[in-house]
Amino acid sequence: MSEDRSPGEILIVTGMSGAGRTTAANALEDLDWYVVDNLPPQMLRPLLDLTEMAGAALPKIAAVVDVRGRDLFAELPAIASSLRDRSQLRVLFLDASDEVLVRRFESVRRPHPLQGDGTILDGIHRERERVTAIRENADVIVDTSTLNIHQLATRIVELFSDEGTARHTVTVMSFGFKYGLPTDVDLVADMRFLPNPYWIPELRGLTGEDEPVRDFVLSQPGALAFIDAYALALHPVLEGYQRENKRHSVVAVGCTGGKHRSVVTAIELASRLADVPGVAVRVKHRDLGRE
Structure with a gap:
């Protein structure tokens, strides 16, 4: 059988500083994308070569370029x-209004990367000039002006999760x-x-996985x-977790020794949660076998 040497999927994450690139990158990483931050555009070609050599090992790569x-950033549109x-290859461009970007930079008390000796707004205007070409050719543009970090992460999940992939694991x-x-x-x-x-x-010697205990x-x-x-x-709790982009949760079910009642209940509860849309359910028996 020949190895699959076709290139994987590459997503370039770019846009305005302060528009949510870090939040987007974290959300993609939670979706099992391999994320590379602050990559020079000239490294995209070697990265693509790497995906071809890695085959199925690196099926989805997100590169944050800004x-x-x-x-070096000036060459991004041509590359x-x-x-x-x-x-x-797809390009995700994150944007926000000037007013929102100024507030975000002021709230974290950090200068804009292109601010120099000017104001935050000066840096934003310089950046808009540099990103115009890549914005015009972006595949997806997300305006984050009215989104908080949880809403943005949810939007990224909606856009880039595989169809049928669980958005939450309980x-x-x-x-x-x-x-x-x-x-x-x-x-x-x-x-x-x-x-x-x-x-x-x-x-007494049986567990909640045995039918007589379950029936009892x-x-x-x-x-x-x-x-x-x-x-x-x-x-509704699990549906709300998805809206807030909470990817994992644990529901614990206890009894005295963790051998009988809690085991039965955990199994039964999991079976009833399996029909919640977007949720994958796992069962774990922490203390089974300790006695």
Whole structure:
């Protein structure tokens, strides 16, 4: 079988300083793009060669190219144009109004990269002159004037995530309270309101992954009602996480030892969350096997 030597997809991320290039780059990295920051335009050709040699190892690369490259930046429009015939190359241009850019630079108390001895606005005007050509040929232009960082990240996900790719991953984790509360969780459910199978001799040596324990736990008053109601309550939470571009969350489900009730509930809860659009669900049993 011959190796795939076709070039991968390259996205040039450029635009006005202060318009959100860092936020966009972080969002792309969360989507499994390989991100290169502050790349001189002249390095785009070697980067494309690298994607051909790497094959499937580097299918998607995002290169942040901007005026920090100084005089080298002037060649970006010509280089990008010459590379379009060789690769799946797109240009994302991030923009914002002058007033918004001035406020953003003032809020972080940093000078504009082209400000020199002038004002922030002077630097913005100089930059607009330099980016005119690449803006005119951009594939996607995003005006971030009215977007906060979360809204911008969500916009990037909408534009550049693969079709069908989950926008949020939730891990449903069972655990035992006697081993301590997990530190990296977003929400916690306590299943100790249900009878403990540990006190049933024939169930003590089994776990929540075994059918007899599952049947016992789910047959208890309130068990199914809680699981159904909790799953329903989590639907808008997971949808909201996607709107806020929160990529991962952990829902912890606890019982005394993390062996019976929490395991059953975690499995059942995960199955009910599988139909939330844009969400991938994983199950983890933190303390199973500790006894």
